Amino acid sequence: MFANGNNKETLMTTPVLFHVGYHKTATTWAQRKLFTPEHGFRQIAFHEEAFEHVVKPHGLRFQPSAMQKVIARGRERLDPGEVPVISSEILSGHPFQGGHESDVYAARLKAICPSAKILISIRAQLKVLPSVYTQYVLRGGTLPYDRFFEGTDELGYFAFTPEHFEYDRLVAHYQALFGLENVHVLTQESLQADAETAAAGVAAFAGATKFRGLQPAARERTGVSYPEYAMPVLRRINHVQTSTLNPWPIVSLGRTPRGFYKLAGFILKKPPLSNVLKDRKPISAFVKERFAEHYTQSNAQLAEICPQTVDLSSYP
Numbered sequence: 001m002f003a004n005g006n007n008k009e010t011l012m013t014t015p016v017l018f019h020v021g022y023h024k025t026a027t028t029w030a031q032r033k034l035f036t037p038e039h040g041f042r043q044i045a046f047h048e049e050a051f052e053h054v055v056k057p058h059g060l061r062f063q064p065s066a067m068q069k070v071i072a073r074g075r076e077r078l079d080p081g082e083v084p085v086i087s088s089e090i091l092s093g094h095p096f097q098g099g100h101e102s103d104v105y106a107a108r109l110k111a112i113c114p115s116a117k118i119l120i121s122i123r124a125q126l127k128v129l130p131s132v133y134t135q136y137v138l139r140g141g142t143l144p145y146d147r148f149f150e151g152t153d154e155l156g157y158f159a160f161t162p163e164h165f166e167y168d169r170l171v172a173h174y175q176a177l178f179g180l181e182n183v184h185v186l187t188q189e190s191l192q193a194d195a196e197t198a199a200a201g202v203a204a205f206a207g208a209t210k211f212r213g214l215q216p217a218a219r220e221r222t223g224v225s226y227p228e229y230a231m232p233v234l235r236r237i238n239h240v241q242t243s244t245l246n247p248w249p250i251v252s253l254g255r256t257p258r259g260f261y262k263l264a265g266f267i268l269k270k271p272p273l274s275n276v277l278k279d280r281k282p283i284s285a286f287v288k289e290r291f292a293e294h295y296t297q298s299n300a301q302l303a304e305i306c307p308q309t310v311d312l313s314s315y316p
Helices: 005-013 027-034 047-055 064-075 102-112 125-138 145-150 167-178 188-206 228-240 259-268 273-277 282-291 296-305
Strands: 017-019 041-045 083-087 117-122 183-187
Touching (some): 027 083, 027 188, 047 064, 102 167, 125 145, 145 282, 167 183, 167 296, 183 188, 259 273
Parallel strands (some): 017 083, 017 117, 041 083, 117 183
């Protein structure tokens, strides 16, 4: 695989690119379409390893060496010129639980790989929050959207908190840990407007010298969700199906996101219902009313601290 000893030494020291999320910011697209050998990248670990060795360990048991061994093995698969990538949105914290410990995971990444480069992908909050709720329902959630976004005041328990999507806080934290020049912010909006330029920016930041433009397959969409108007039906189906968030329903008629859930979702997103209901977006309307002013200061701060020019004109 290696042309000579110098190439091997270079590959073993090329900075790892950690793509830490956020959730619902085209992370699946990046993992399937962008971070491929055709574009000068190679993923050397996946969600399972990120969870097992970074997220899951109890604070009193965490050891950087476990993930360091995974990275070392992954580097052995690199071809000359490839950038090693670990992309997993769980590294930014779980939005259903308020993103708690996102700072802890950042500190663990620093301990694992001090010279890493950090890619943080974001999306306008009034767009990402409805998408987070649809993901909650996809995992078996049964709360209506207004209850979901209320979070919880129950002592000792965590739920959704809007603070998780104050992006400037996590960006600033990674900048403090890894250095301003080693943190790159990617907006989903930039990918939608000009995926070629946005991807080229990521490649330049990561040092992916083999990047020669997006391959045709990379222009395809991935992970299309069910429409908002389907959520009241789908969350009620979750009451009678087994799922991650509802593992022991009183009656189980299948498993979400399969079974009746998938059948109902398929029917609801197709004509004639889609023709009648396509403009009905109750979750987006609620989010706009509830959180329109919440992120103004955070986004202004983000614009000031971003290490590169980032268009936040569509952000609250």
